[in-house]
Amino acid sequence: MYDVASEPSPDCTDSPSHIDGNNITLLQEDEAGGFQFLKGGEWMDVKPIPHSLIAVAGDGFQAWSHGRVLNVKHRVMVKKQQSRLSMTFFNVFPEVMEIKAPPELIDEEHPQLYRSFQNREFIQYMMKHAKERDDQLLMMYVGIPAPTS
Template structure:
């Protein structure tokens, strides 16, 4: 939540905006074999929450992120570091100022690969929506407010794991915004 607060401060918001948001901790273990070389360990996806803090395997690569050209680029292991990744909720919360990152894990070598992730998900009591300070005439609301759990279920039920479910919660375009 401290990192979330620093991210909020970067867009001029200096109040506790993430109080009560749940977190999740996950350890991922991939048993890559010579038969799995070139295969996907995790399919292309975006994280559905706000923020992911990842301690990636320091010895075995495989994490790839999509760049602005739509190409996957390797994120090579860098010992002693953490990787921060913004998800779908961050894109909605920032009213499109932040971008969710499509990523995947590819089998690059026959080895065991382990990563540890902590996720700051989304609000349980309130709706996911951009704070009023991030919505104005130049930046009209891009997404309708929604419940985090409802959005998570929407992604799963429609098999939309790479951020495309955000199109289903887009705000109608207002004729007053011109």
């Protein structure tokens, strides 16, 4: 539950912009809304739909899906002078799990993008580097540079 904003403004956030490091986040929010995602350099509002969930892929799912499902930078903005209620559910791979793309997702047209990694080690890396370019943490930690010609 977020309290009423005394004076909402375009830059008043309940949740600063970030990318989730987990697998998938499910969000249910009330009619107050406020959830936004970054697309092409612009913040896009997600209109609340009653009895629905917003699914957000995190770094773990992007790595496991071999980049077929992308993570997304998002935030929550205070839009109105009213209380806001939201519920969030996080799905996280087990700490001891090795995260790697299934072999059938890697071929000549889709070369390997990420090395396999232990989820525990990635979580520790994210915690240590949380303030640094969170939109690049996955590539900084497990990315395989594209070959140069």
